[in-house]
Every structure is written in structure tokens, then in C-alpha cells.
Amino acid sequence: MGLSQAERDVVVVTAVADDFGNEYPVSRIGDSTWAMGSEQKAENRTWREHEFDWPDDIPEALLNDARAALYCALRRGPRGKPWAARSVIHAAIAGLPVLRYLASIGISNFSQLRALHLSDYISELKKRIEPDTIRNKLKLIDLVWHFPLEVFYPLTEHPWGGVSLGKACTCNDDQKNAKAGRVAKTPVIPRSAQRKLFSYCEASLESADALFQARDSGRITTFSYALTRVRDAALYLIEVVSGMRNSEAMGITRDCWRSESHNGVTFHWVHTREIKTGQGPVDYLVPPEAIQALVVLQRFAEPLQQRLADEARWLESLLQQGRAPERMTLVEAVQRLNDVREIRNHLFLGVDSKRSDHLGTGSRVTVMTVGACNEQLKKLADAAGVGTDWPSLANHQCRRTFAYNVANSRLGRMGLVFLKWQLKHASMSWTELYAANPRQDQALYRELRDEEIAARAALMEGWMRPDALLSGGAGRQLMQTRATAVRDMEDLLLHTAEVINLRSTGHGWCLSGTAGCRGQGVYDPGRCAGCSHSVIDSDHGSAWQMIHLDNLRLAAIDCGPAVAQKVQRAIRSSQQVLSDLGIALPSGEQAEAYKNDCIPS
Structure with a gap:
């Protein structure tokens, strides 16, 4: 920055402006508390979540350069993209234990820090916490390395030995954007x-x-x-x-x-x-x-939006007179007016019972x-x-x-009733949905795609179990390939799940694209029994029992020799599937009862 410490301490970190163009500093670099609520963009976070108190038990040189590096991250970012206020707060909170560790080994400024110090520290952390958590703790040090001209005591050597912070913490940066290796930690509502x-x-x-x-x-x-x-x-x-x-x-x-x-x-x-x-x-x-x-x-x-509109007029009137409401500073009043204007058309509203508005009831309206x-x-x-x-x-x-x-609805693993509440046109491709409106959340479609791949992989994992019985042309081939050892089964399944086409017919799984029967197997199950694109697993056993009973019932009806031949082929197909799955054929009594129940007297 080219500034002295005293000059740097008064640089404004956050500020608010009123209707007359007057700016009011909220926090400066040298303040003991950074209040960054005016920088937040998400309305579902409180101002307190964007405040950070600097401790007094860390060497001043470390603390001052840490502040400078975080300020630079907020304004321009280490790679040209400014950090969000919340990211700055998180990096500061996570980095304090690291600064205390440095102080405990006699380091009072960053110029004294060596890669060996950090390597030893990372080795100790790996014994008890995850790599991503380690990386979060060390982001503050990484910022100091990225802004050598903005700190008084820059690092004299690369803190991670010439590799990225992620690799130093054994975080696979490439894996972060890859489908393979992802594990969904958020549970699905039953x-x-x-x-x-x-x-x-x-x-x-x-x-x-x-x-x-x-x-x-x-x-x-x-x-x-x-x-x-x-x-x-x-x-x-x-x-x-x-x-x-x-x-x-x-x-x-x-x-x-x-x-x-x-x-x-x-x-x-x-x-x-x-x-x-x-x-x-x-x-x-x-x-x-x-x-x-x-x-x-x-x-x-x-009515809550109307209350916000009334509060805005009340604050505007007071600020025009150069006054602030009781128990509020002028800066707080300007901040609140800006907030009210931002949220007065929002719909998910609640009340904050810790502050009061123009009604003086000890509460005020805010976004949840x-x-x-x-x-x-x-x-x-x-x-x-x-x-x-x-x-x-x-x-x-x-x-x-x-x-x-x-x-899972696209795969046919769930009833379509859920699509009443989901994407109405979820059977369309992601590309078609993008084309319908390019201004959509691309991350959501990536998550949909990842979830579908994960569902396919989970399904195929069941097929690859040594004791899993399968039928269908592709299913029998899969059972043969299971005899060959695979070096990394998880990687194979995830890769295969990305490239195959997989859909449910109700009585099996179809691996074909536009080839094969072109969907006729949905209405004629016998086509799927020997099809090279078909996998039939134990989950379809009950469906094939019913198919076999239907075949037996049709065989009892005299519809001519051509139909009789087709029915006999269908009976042999359903018998083969049930045999492959280890499911007993229906007894004669069951078949007779089913026939009598289906044929009107």
C-alpha cells in the first residue's frame, strides 16, 4: 500500500451512504472489531454473523499484516475476484489458531515464517482433522503470500514448498470439480x-x-x-x-x-x-x-411490507433532520434505512425481537x-x-x-407422483431446459446430473455383488464379467454411470439408447428377457411372477395357433427369468386361482 502503519489503520473497510451522498465509515483496518454487514448480499444472514473481533493475544506485526491481507482479499481477491464479506470473516476466524501457533513457536512476524514450520503444523493437524478443514485454517497465510507488497513483513519463501495450498493439505483440487469421488453428505428427506x-x-x-x-x-x-x-x-x-x-x-x-x-x-x-x-x-x-x-x-x-414502508418514511424524516432514533447511532440509522429499502418487497418476513422500529414495540420486521x-x-x-x-x-x-x-424419477425408480411437486418437465434433457431459459442456476443442473450418476452407480453396485442374481442378455453378461477382478470398482462404476444410458421399463433396466426395440419392450416384456441391452434384477422378481401368471392365463385361451406359439415363447422367457433370479415358479394352484380371478364368470 505504501502507507505507514498509522495511515493504514484508518483505511475504511466498510461504510454506508445516505441519500445526500454522505459516507459514514463503519469499520477501519485498525479497529478492534470489523463490522461487515454492509458488504453482505444475502438477506438470510444477520449483521452479527458479519462481525469479527480481533484478539489482543497475538503479536501486533502478525495481526496487522493479517488485516492488510484480508482487506486486499475483500477488495480485489488473490486471483482478481473479490472475496465476499462472509468469506473474509471465515478466513479470519479459522486463521486465528494458526497465528497463535506461530506466536507459540516464537514467530512474531511473517518474514520469520518458513515452509518447514507450516509443514510440521500441517502434519500435526492431519492426525485429527480433515484436509478441507486444514485448508480453511491456512487460507489466511496463503493470502499473505499472495499480497507481498501490501504487508510490512512479507513471506520470504513459498509457504507450501512450491505446490498449491490444496495439495499441501492433501486436498484433491481436481476432484472437487469431478463427479468421481463425490459423496453427498446432506441427507435426503425420507x-x-x-x-x-x-x-x-x-x-x-x-x-x-x-x-x-x-x-x-x-x-x-x-x-x-x-x-x-x-x-x-x-x-x-x-x-x-x-x-x-x-x-x-x-x-x-x-x-x-x-x-x-x-x-x-x-x-x-x-x-x-x-x-x-x-x-x-x-x-x-x-x-x-x-x-x-x-x-x-x-x-x-x-401488512409486514406496509410496516417496512412506514419505517422507511420514519427513518427518512429523522435523517433529513440530521437525527437518529433513540438508542441508535447515525450510522446504524443509515444502515437500517438501506436495509429496509432492500427488503421491503420481500415475502419471507419475520420479526427481530432484539431491536425496535417506529412502533416502539421492541421488535422490527426483517427477512428470515x-x-x-x-x-x-x-x-x-x-x-x-x-x-x-x-x-x-x-x-x-x-x-x-x-x-x-x-x-430417480427420470430413471424410473420412483413413482411419477413426485413430479407433481418437482420439475413438471423433468423428462426433458438438461439441454432442453437450459434452452427454455438460459438464466437459470447452472449449479442446480450440475447437481441434478451428479445425483442421477450417483443413482446409476448405486444401482450398478448392487448388480456387481457376487451373490446378486441377474437375468436379461446384459444381466447374464454382467454375471460373467464379475469373475474378473477389478482394481478400483468405485472408479469403474462412477465412470460407467457417466457414459451409459439407463432407464426403467418397470420389469427391467434398459441400457440401449435409440437402438434395440425402440421402447416396444415396455409393452412386450418377453422382448427384454433375452435382449442384449436388458438387465433384470431381483427387484423385478414380483413383476415377472405376475408376467408369468399372465402368460399362463393367455395360454388357457384358444386364440389360434399363431397366438398359441407366441404365448409359449413368452412362457419360456418368463420361466427363464424367474429361474435366473432364483425365484420359484408359481404353483398350479396359484396359476389356476389367478386365471379364475381374471376371467369373468
């Missing part, structure tokens, strides 16, 4: 819990009109439990049927949806803002039920935080009767559940 939650949320939204009439007539308050239940039902439905992150759901505003028709197909879009990857404005494809939920949510938010949403979802689960079975319902599960449901 189908039984989804059914109960859907039913409960639908009922809550259906009862909303009567509740709004009661609220508008003064019979119930704006934040009565019955009304917040409506809001929370909309929250769950919107997140689980769109795949939005919580930050994007909280960014939903008044009238932010639309419907369009292309080639006779109607698409419903919800517009919001993507924060995590910095994509900006995005549109989410949703089923019509999501639009209905948003219409209800908009009615819920109307991610923590508040998680808390309300847990209450929703209890009210829906799934709290004992699934007490951990949370925002981040909704996006994973969305991806899981769509991917």
Missing part, C-alpha cells in the same frame, strides 16, 4: 416424511384465505401461530419443489414469477438472485403449485435468517407428524431431496 409434509403444507395453504380474513378484521394477529404456519408451509414447498438454496428463497420478492408457453408447453418461472457463486439474477423452473404457494405467501407478507428458517422447519415437521421420524428437517436437505427425486 419419502414417508415427504408425503406427510406435502399433505400438511397443502392443507395449511388451503386454509389460508380464512386466516387472512381473520387477520384483516383484527381477530388474530399478524404473527399468530396459524399464520406463521402458512408462511412456513410455503417455505418448505418452495425450497423442495424448486431446488433453491435458502439464500435464494429468501430473495423472493413481490410478483417475481411468470408463466411462458413454448411449443405448446407452459413453463412457470420464479425470479430471484443467486448469491453463493455470484451468478446474480436467476430463474427457477417450478410446477404450478409453487406459483399458487407464492400467491398465498404474498398475501401473508402484505437461515437459522430461523431451520427452526421453523423443525416446528413444521412436528406439526406435520414427522418430528419423531425426521426431527432434523433443514433448508439444505430440500435442495438435495429435489435433485434426488428428479434424478
